[in-house]
Amino acid sequence: MALFSRRRIPAADRTRLDLPPGDTVLVSTELADGRWAVATRRALHLLGPEGPAVRHPWSEVDHGSLDAATRTMTLRWVSGESEHLTFAEVPGSYAFSQTFRERVQQSVVHAASVTLPGDHRARIVLRRDEDGGLFTQVLGDASVDMSDPAVAAILDAAEDEVRDAVGLPR
Secondary structure, eight states, X not given: OOTTOOOOOOHHHHGGGOOOTTOOEEEEEEBTTSOEEXXXXXXXXXXXXXXXXXXXXXXGEEEEEEETTTTEEEEEETTSOEEEEEBSSHHHHHHHHHHHHHHHHXXXXXXXXXXXXXXXXXXXXXXXXXXXXXXXXXXXXXXXXXXXXXXXXXXXXXXXXXXXXXXXXX
């Protein structure tokens, strides 16, 4: 089998994606658990055996990493939660991972890292939404107490700086 061969999502499953106008499937691959992972121009779709696809705009994805030995991609959502996708075949994992990376990177315009009290770190990320609009996200791990007034002041100042750099209102 060629390194970049791709299995197409079955036509009956494709209709359950309910893609908005202007969106298109870039790559799809079957997962080891029988679901499908589908990358479109605007979102990541996870499609189970029944029902509608679970749709995640690219701006909901913080990052992902592929363990080639196990064909498992670990997704980290901006919410801080993680999900593991194990690909059914090696070629599918490479093709999907490449497109996944490109789409997540396309949604990120700029990112700034901030040092917080207690030697914690957070990131201010300027992203594109599905329609190309710009917005910011403040991302930190569970150890960051964003309700702490000192932390909130640092994050607000950093977010204002990122927004000012591209002319977004505060």
